[in-house]
Amino acid sequence: MDSKTKQTYATRMTLLQKMQRQQDDAAWQEFVSIYEKYIYGVIFSMNISSEDAGDVLQDVLLKLWKKLPEIDLGDMRRFRSYLAVTVKNATYDLFRRESRRGGNTKVEFEERLHAIENISEPEVERIATAEWENYLTAKAMENVAKRFSEQALGVFNACLEGQDIKVYAAANEIPLSTAYRLKTRVKEALLEEIKALEEYLG
Template identity: 35%
Template sequence: MDDIYKTRKTLLFKIKDQYNDDAWAEFSEVYKHYIYAIIRGMKITAADADDIVQKIMMRLWKKLPEMSYDEQKSFRAFLAVVTKNEVLRFIEHRKRQMKRDQNAYDTDDGDYLSTIRLPEIEQIAQKEWEIYLTNRAFENLAKDYDTKAIEGFKMCLKGIGVGEVARLIGVEEKMVYNLRFRMKERFSKEIAKLRQDLE
């Protein structure tokens, strides 16, 4: 399990070399979807979100190799700030474009910009991070448990009763109890490991 993820410290050290393609591919795989989810949570369209993610990744490619590593700071919080700043740049750029076109706030774009919820960035980032960690933890569990077991455990997490879960996945109730106990402990460990490695 220790080999599944490089620690945040190790990965950040490796990407100090801007031309370490493997390290940057790993960095992108770990954090890109989280950044995208924050942007979409701010009501940015999918097309614009893709463009903003690319700008953020380029900005990080330039900036991260120069940064010193600080054990006490949350890298996730740093990413949320960088994302917020890039979205602000996007909004300001779009507003300037609209003014140049003499259509400020009278177009669909004006309505679109007004729906972006910048003050809630911290809540959006926190919510998306929890979803992201949960999904990554389930990806790890899928390496050791079959699909039926994973689906059964997800049902248990949603509060569905043991009897109903057993009926839906076609096993005895005793198996659901055992599965729930074993997977709950493993799931908690996966989440803790991901927090340690990625935040």
């Protein structure tokens, strides 16, 4: 993680604390830009349709806006788990509202409401962990990609997709030793970035 990125993510707890004290608009926009993709990942993991996802997201953000000032951050083990529980609650609220409206979709929403009710705490934690890992990996790769050449990223992505490094190196006229070195450098940087993001955002 470069110094600029590290400085950004080192302010995460400060950002949450600032939102608690003042509900600052700039801090809120920064929070949304950081966590929105993760929240969407959790939403879709709960089998929410793309048509409903936007409504659930807005409900989640509204709940967070209201609840963050009351949260004891020092007593919270994982903020990501709290977000996942908030998604479940927002989804439940959406389906409950829809089921009360009646009409042709009443039975459908009652069934979906029942399915959400049956998502256990361990399952919510499993979803939170899986989506957090996906989010961190994607974010880390986005950051790391800025520091490596197209050739290095090409080698790494090819291996990630299961291609034989020897075949790829030959096809792209890259010395095999160079290909291995590039792959190792990107992999090490990615793992370091994931670890740093986990520390600063987790």
